[in-house]
Amino acid sequence: MAQSARLTGAVTDSSGVALKGATVSLGSSQTVTDTAGKFSIVAAPGDYILKVSYLGYRSVSEAVRLPRVAP
Template sequence: MRSFMLRICFAVLIISTSCSARSEFQIASITGTVTDVTGAAIPKSKVALEPTNGPVIKAITDNAGHFEISAPPGEYILTASAVAFRTTKKAVHLSAVAPATRISKHVHI
């Protein structure tokens, strides 16, 4: 009986460890478009997602100015820059509850 109880406790421990590990590694994403003040897309812009602690995640926009970055949920500063344009920064929150975040307004630079 004691051996049976130890096996059940061990199984419960493994299951609870798996659940907490899965929640720690959730990934959210942010998508958007980098445009100038007239609304024209700026291709090949540099976009960076800077966490409060940890490495900066970088991306380059496509020919239509679109970008997508995946990162763990948390608070970030989104930075967009391009040659001959001013750099723009915007605070963003990536949520584990809503794993896809879309910048509702274009990131103007």
């Protein structure tokens, strides 16, 4: 059985206002933030580049590691 890990978070502007509809990409997985700016992505454990983009804002990329989860 393949393992998977979940990455959750929230996307906000510099004032802390939630950004509804921001695109969040992790490897080949992609999702859109909800009305509270929250997102959740499931992927295999490993090293990735997390990219967040939103119309009118500069895109942000950051390296992340999804660890293996003990059974």
